[in-house]
Each structure stands twice: as C-alpha cells, then as structure tokens.
Amino acid sequence: MERWEGEQIAEWGVRNAEFAMQGRVRTLRIPHSALRILAALWRLNLAEELQYRANFVASVLGTLFWIGTALLTLALFFRHTTRLGGWDYWEVVVLLGVFNALTGVIEAVLRPGIGRLAGEVRSGGLDLVLAKPVDAQGFVSFRRLDVWRLTDFVLGLGLAGYALSRLGRVPGLLQLAAFVVALAAAGIVVYAIWVALMSLAFWFVSVENLSVLFDAVYEGARYPVTAYPGALRFVFVYLLPIAWTTTIPASALTGRLGPEIALAAAAVAALAFVLARLFWRAALRRYTGASG
Amino acid sequence: MSRLAEWARRYGALIRNAWLVDLQYRASIVLWIIWGVTEPTIALGIWWAIAGDGQVGGYARADFARYFFALMLVNQLTIAWDSWYLDRWIREGDLNYRLARPLHPAHEAVADNIAYKARSAGVILVVWLVAALVWPAVRLPLAPGRWALTALAVVLAAAMRFFISFATGLLAFWTTRATAIMGLHGGVALFLSGRIAPLALLPPAVAGVAAVLWFPYMLAFPVNLLTGSVHGTAALLHGFAGQIVWLALWVGAYRLAWTRGLRRYGAVGG
Numbered sequence: 001m002e003r004w005e006g007e008q009i010a011e012w013g014v015r016n017a018e019f020a021m022q023g024r025v026r027t028l029r030i031p032h033s034a035l036r037i038l039a040a041l042w043r044l045n046l047a048e049e050l051q052y053r054a055n056f057v058a059s060v061l062g063t064l065f066w067i068g069t070a071l072l073t074l075a076l077f078f079r080h081t082t083r084l085g086g087w088d089y090w091e092v093v094v095l096l097g098v099f100n101a102l103t104g105v106i107e108a109v110l111r112p113g114i115g116r117l118a119g120e121v122r123s124g125g126l127d128l129v130l131a132k133p134v135d136a137q138g139f140v141s142f143r144r145l146d147v148w149r150l151t152d153f154v155l156g157l158g159l160a161g162y163a164l165s166r167l168g169r170v171p172g173l174l175q176l177a178a179f180v181v182a183l184a185a186a187g188i189v190v191y192a193i194w195v196a197l198m199s200l201a202f203w204f205v206s207v208e209n210l211s212v213l214f215d216a217v218y219e220g221a222r223y224p225v226t227a228y229p230g231a232l233r234f235v236f237v238y239l240l241p242i243a244w245t246t247t248i249p250a251s252a253l254t255g256r257l258g259p260e261i262a263l264a265a266a267a268v269a270a271l272a273f274v275l276a277r278l279f280w281r282a283a284l285r286r287y288t289g290a291s292g
Numbered sequence: 293m294s295r296l297a298e299w300a301r302r303y304g305a306l307i308r309n310a311w312l313v314d315l316q317y318r319a320s321i322v323l324w325i326i327w328g329v330t331e332p333t334i335a336l337g338i339w340w341a342i343a344g345d346g347q348v349g350g351y352a353r354a355d356f357a358r359y360f361f362a363l364m365l366v367n368q369l370t371i372a373w374d375s376w377y378l379d380r381w382i383r384e385g386d387l388n389y390r391l392a393r394p395l396h397p398a399h400e401a402v403a404d405n406i407a408y409k410a411r412s413a414g415v416i417l418v419v420w421l422v423a424a425l426v427w428p429a430v431r432l433p434l435a436p437g438r439w440a441l442t443a444l445a446v447v448l449a450a451a452m453r454f455f456i457s458f459a460t461g462l463l464a465f466w467t468t469r470a471t472a473i474m475g476l477h478g479g480v481a482l483f484l485s486g487r488i489a490p491l492a493l494l495p496p497a498v499a500g501v502a503a504v505l506w507f508p509y510m511l512a513f514p515v516n517l518l519t520g521s522v523h524g525t526a527a528l529l530h531g532f533a534g535q536i537v538w539l540a541l542w543v544g545a546y547r548l549a550w551t552r553g554l555r556r557y558g559a560v561g562g
Contacts, residue, residue: 062472065476066479069479072483073482076483076488076489076494079493079495080493084338084341084342206320207320209323212326212327213326215327216329219331220330220334222334223338227337228341229337229340232337
C-alpha cells in the first residue's frame with residue numbers, strides 16, 4: 001500500500017510539472033488567473049460538499065450546541081456579577097456573535113486550507129503546491145471552502161443582531177459601516193495569525209498539530225479584553241492581537257467605540273497582513289522539500 | 293514466571309514503547325499542554341475579575357487560583373484521547389493487526405495513557421512549583437494524607453475517563469460521528485465536571501443534575517480533595533462511592549460496546 005502511494009505521488013509530481021509548464025505560459029497571458037483559479041477551486045468544493053447534505057444538518061446542530069454552551073457559560077458568570085470588564089450581558093453576547101461569525105470563516109476556509117500546511121511540510125506534499133504556477137501562500141490559504149461551516153458565520157451575525165436589539169440600540173449607517181470594516185479587519189488579523197503560526201511548521205517539522213496553538217490562543221477572544229488582568233490584556237492587544245478580532249468589531253457595533261476605530265482596525269489588519277507575509281516568505285526559504 | 297511478573301513485563305514494554313513514540317513528538321505534546329492550560333487560565337482570569345476584592349459563593353481570588361491550578365493538573369492526569377484513536381483504528385482498519393496480537397488492544401491504550409500523563413502532568417507540576425515559589429496563593433499545605441486520598445481519587449477518575457472515552461470511541465463501529473459525540477460529552481462536562489467553575493457556583497438545579505451523573509466524579513471531586521474543600525468523612529465516602537459505582541457502570545458500557553461492536557466489524561483494508 002505504501003509503495004502504491006509512492007507511485008501515485010510520483011505520477012502526480014510529473015503531471016504537476018507538466019501543468020506548471022503550461023500554466024506558466026497561461027499566467028502570462030491572463031493577469032486575473034488568481035481569481036479564476038479561486039473560483040474554479042471553490043466551485044469544485046461546492047459541488048463536492050453538496051453531496052454531503054447531512055453535514056449541513058450536523059453543522060447547524062453543532063453550531064447551535066456550541067452557541068448554547070457559550071451562552072450558558074456567560075449566564076453562569078453573570079449569575080455572580082452584573083458586568084464583565086465593564087460590559088453588560090447583552091454586550092458580551094454581541095461579542096459572542098462576532099466570535100462565532102469568525103469561527104465560521106476559520107472552519108470554512110482557514111482550517112481546511114492553511115491548517116493542513118504543517119502536515120504537508122512534514123510529508124513533502126507542499127512540493128506539489130510549490131510546483132504550481134500560482135502564489136503559494138494564496139493557494140495554500142484559499143484552496144478549500146467547506147461551505148456548510150459558513151452556517152456559523154450566519155448564525156453568529158444573527159446572534160449579534162438579536163443581542164443588539166435586546167440592548168435596544170439601532171446602529172446608524174456610519175456605525176454599521178465601521179462594524180463591517182472592523183469585521184473585515186478582524187478576518188484579516190485572524191488570517192495573519194494562522195499564517196504566522198503555520199509558518200512555524202518550517203522550523204518545527206515534527207509538529208502536526210500546530211493548529212491546536214491557534215485554538216488555545218483564540219479561546220481568549222470569547223470575552224471582552226477589558227475583563228482580563230493587565231498582563232493578559234497587554235498580550236491580547238499587542239502581541240497576539242486577538243483583541244482586534246472580537247472586542248473591537250463588537251465595540252464598533254454597540255457604539256462603545258466611535259466609528260473612527262475602524263481606521264485603526266484597518267491599519268492593524270494591514271500591518272498584521274504584511275508581517276505575516278514577510279514571515280511566510282522567510283519560512284518558505286527554509287523549505288527544502290521532502291518527497292524529492 | 294508468575295502471572296503478575298508477566299503482566300509487569302508486558303506493561304513495561306508497552307509503556308517504554310509509548311514513551312519513546314511520545315519522545316519523537318515532544319513538540320506536539322507541548323502544544324497539547326498549552327491547549328490544556330489556556331482554558332483554565334482564561335476561566336481563572338474571568339473569575340479573578342468577577343471576584344475583585346470580595347468573594348463569589350465563598351471563593352475569593354486566591355481560592356479560584358488554587359482551584360484552577362489543581363484543575364489543570366488533575367485534568368492532565370485524567371484526560372483520555374482514546375475515542376479519537378479508536379475512531380481512526382476502526383475507520384482505517386488499524387484495529388485489524390491490533391486484534392491479531394495476543395494482547396487486548398485496550399492494554400496498549402492504557403500504556404499510552406500512562407506514558408502521556410507521566411510526561412504532561414510532570415510538566416504541569418513543574419510549572420505549578422515554579423508558580424508557587426513566587427505566588428503564595430497557589431501554595432498547598434503539606435498534608436500527606438490528603439495527597440494520598442487525592443492520588444486514589446485521581447486514579448479512579450482517570451480509569452473512568454478512560455472507559456468513557458474508549459466506550460464512546462467504540463461507537464465508531466456503528467457511526468462515523470463517534471468523535472462528535474465525545475465532543476458533545478466534553479461540552480456538557482464543561483459545566484457539570486467543574487471545568488468552567490467550581491460546582492458550588494452552579495445554579496442549584498444544574499448542580500442537582502450533576503450530582504446524579506458521573507461528571508463530578510471525573511474531575512471536580514479529586515480537584516476539591518486536592519484543594520481541601522471536601523469536608524467530613526460522609527462527603528469523602530460519598531465521593532469515592534460515586535466514583536466506584538460510575539466506574540463500574542462505564543466498564544459495563546465498554547464491555548457491551550466491545551463485544552457487540554466486534555461482532556459487527558467487517559474489517560477494512562489489509
């Protein structure tokens with residue numbers, strides 16, 4: 001069985017090399033190929049996922065269960081307090097909705113895409129990616145779309161909207177725009193954290209469960225960053241910037257922070273993206289391949 | 293050779309093997325430890341903020357610190373990943389060669405658990421000792437009797453969690469969602485076993501439900517023993533009796549799932 005795998009990989013390698021030769025010519029002609037490749041990959045994924053409709057039901061049930069446990073946890077905290085880091089109950093629920101929306105993006109795109117990188121660096125499967133005439137970071141990051149997990153995104157935003165109505169606050173247009181920008185920035189920050197963490201795989205080749213590190217860190221984003229003791233707060237704002245992923249968008253939506261925070265969020269996202277890109281480049285230079 | 297010596301030799305070989313395999317993946321184990329530590333740390337951070345300078349349900353800041361440090365250690369000593377392994381063994385056919393061995397596959401799983409826990413709990417213990425040097429709140433009094441009872445409760449809890457995980461993993465004979473079921477169990481355990489808060493802080497109705505199930509015995513009871521919040525002989529006996537009864541029931545569930553499942557099992561691969 002292992003020999004069969006070896007032959008298969010060798011065959012793929014040859015085919016990919018051929019594809020790469022053709023592709024190089026093609027990319028020169030069509031500058032928008034990246035978007036076309038993305039569209040093609042996601043269309044393929046969609047067709048594949050539509051075969052497994054039971055997964056949709058399982059995904060919705062799973063999301064409802066985990067939202068339920070998160071709400072119960074909050075209820076437990078608020079049995080013993082009226083404010084958490086200065087936020088009242090429904091404000092924290094708005095934040096929880098944002099958290100869940102981002103979880104949807106993570107589970108639908110990042111974990112099945114870049115989350116597999118560590119294993120591929122180890123097995124040498126990354127060779128096949130590098131042989132492709134596309135940007136490796138872009139391809140690795142966005143090659144998959146587990147569409148059912150986007151239910152987390154929808155249900156998360158629904159929860160945030162419901163909590164907002166319970167707060168009795170109707171956000172103005174400017175506030176909504178600030179929220180959309182902050183949420184997009186949050187997505188980019190989360191993405192940058194994934195890229196940076198997964199790039200570690202080039203140094204620590206034997207570590208296949210690097211994504212666990214993300215789960216551990218992201219756990220902290222469930223609550224407003226003001227609830228944590230000073231040292232932890234510093235880490236979450238400046239070092240592992242998860243404060244920017246939930247606390248800031250939720251604050252923009254509830255009006256706790258003015259709309260100008262969106263500009264700061266965009267700047268942080270841009271910085272995080274550039275740093276992650278540089279780190280990825282430096283990491284990739286260490287890669288020598290394993291299957292060749 | 294006597295039977296006991298033979299089993300000691302077998303387990304010696306199995307544990308040595310598991311230890312060496314783990315050694316290869318020590319960076320991954322560090323990551324699992326980080327993962328196991330962040331959840332209690334974040335819960336502690338939140339309760340720390342809520343308690344402020346006062347008390348919450350009889351818990352002051354220092355009590356929360358001791359509780360969650362004890363929780364980290366006991367959780368690391370009792371956690372069992374076996375349902376994930378069994379799910380893979382059954383789905384991918386790795387169970388086949390294990391069945392062909394003259395030793396029940398559960399022994400390999402037990403040896404794995406011992407090797408893994410020795411390493412990961414050792415790390416947590418060192419972290420705790422270093423923390424205790426600089427932070428008086430997390431120091432525990434030198435009480436050999438209490439520690440001995442805690443050790444016994446931890447062994448019983450570890451055995452129970454092992455059989456829960458193993459039996460649930462065996463559901464992979466029937467369904468592809470065995471690990472998802474284990475995940476749901478973990479979600480319920482978050483509250484009922486005391487991972488998110490000491491059981492004393494739960495609403496009385498929820499605490500009442502927990503009391504008639506196995507959850508408190510897999511974590512909260514040994515943790516409370518270690519921090520010294522189990523008072524009186526009656527509470528002590530009640531705790532150990534609950535552990536033994538639920539352990540027996542889960543062993544029964546495991547045996548049922550094992551015999552029924554094997555009968556159904558059409559091997560894959562090979």
